[in-house]
Amino acid sequence: MSNAAGDNRNLITINKQITLDFxxxxxxKTLRTNIDFCGDDVKAIAFTSCVxxxxxxxxxxxLAISMIEAGKRVLFIDADMRKSVLNGRYQMSKTTGGLAHYLAGRKPLEECIFTTNIPRLFLIPTGAVPPNPAELLGVKRFAHAIDTLKDQFDxxxxxxxxxGSVIDSAIVAKQCDGVVLVMETKTIGRNFAQRVIDQLNKAECNILGVVLNKVEIGGKYYGKYYGKYYGKYYGSYYGK
Ligand SMILES: Nc1ncnc2c1ncn2[C@@H]1O[C@H](COP(=O)(O)OP(=O)(O)OP(=O)(O)O)[C@@H](O)[C@H]1O
Ligand SMILES: [Mg+2]
Structure with a gap:
């Protein structure tokens, strides 16, 4: 199947309407802009959290949707092989290939990248759930894929x-240009957060900043981004 843009990749249809309130x-937009300010060489970005x-x-x-709205070409990789939620949450059509297939050497990379009905948004879904996600993510094929794909996407x-639960994200983040830590407000103690940050530093990951999520404003939850450039409050964690 090919999409309207004439791209020959297989198509994933996202059936859920994605709209963000103002x-x-x-x-x-703020998060996107702050990531933009991290520089042209920050292209592959992992997202993790403590719990x-x-x-x-x-x-x-x-964020990927917001980047697309700004005209970027974005590849979203679902590397949460233990608990992918994308398919169900965004009512995506089923696929027969994904990250696990590529990492296990069962499919070439190109066959695991899907176009979507959202222009400029591409996806690598998890694929089959492997018994050993951490080992799979640590293989050279993953780093190679990231390097290759950086030329194809913004x-x-x-x-x-x-x-805080499994080591997978440090393995992934080490092979990326940066990692963003998502923190739910009033959920994690300082010591636990510090341990997770230490872990990322130990794995030599480039911590770009923290998104403080589920901040209650007028009875609703919102996200807020604290990057290196606003690092006063969070900056002491980084030591970089
Ligand atoms: N800013 C927000 N405001 C309100 N609800 C939110 C916000 N961010 C996330 N949620 C909700 O919190 C729940 C958990 O979110 P999500 O699945 O994105 O977390 P996660 O960190 O990926 O979880 P997991 O560790 O299980 O993969 C979901 O029901 C989601 O809709
Ligand atoms: Mg998740």
Whole structure:
């Protein structure tokens, strides 16, 4: 199947209408702009958190949408092979290939990249759930894919599992240009957050900043981004 733009890649149809309300849309524009300011060489960005449910998948996917709205060509990689939510949440059509297939050497990379019905948005879904995600993500094929794909896309956004639970995200982030930590407000103690940040530093990951998510404003939740450039409050964590 090919899409309207004549791209020969297989197509994933996203059936859910994705609309951000005004304030959320503004928050993502700010996040997008701050990531832009990280420089041209920051193209592959992993998203992680300390514990499950802080909002990595929502923040990373909405950021990808926001980047597309700004005219960027974006590849979203679902590297949360233990608990992918994308298919169900965005009512995506089923695929027969994905990250696990490529990493296990069962399919060439190009066959695991899908176009979507959203212009300029491309996806690598998880594929089959492997028994050993951490080992798979650590293989050279992953780093090779990121390097190759950076030439084809303006940004590569990678959703990963929480680092407080499994090591996968540090393995992924190490092979990316940067990692963003999503933190749900009033959920994580300072010491736990510090341990997760230490872990990322130990793995030599480039921490770009923190998204403070689920901030209650007027009875609704919103996200807020604290990057290196606004690093006063969070800056002492980074040591870079
Ligand atoms: N800013 C927000 N405001 C309101 N709800 C939110 C916000 N961000 C995320 N959520 C909700 O919180 C829940 C968890 O979000 P999400 O799945 O994105 O988290 P996650 O960190 O990817 O979780 P997991 O660790 O299980 O992969 C979802 O129901 C999502 O809709
Ligand atoms: Mg998730």
């Amino acid at each position: 304030r959320l849309s503004e928050a993502f 499950p449910g802080e909002g990595k998948s929502s923040v990373s996917f909405n 940004y590569i956004i990678i959703d990963t599992p929480p680092l």
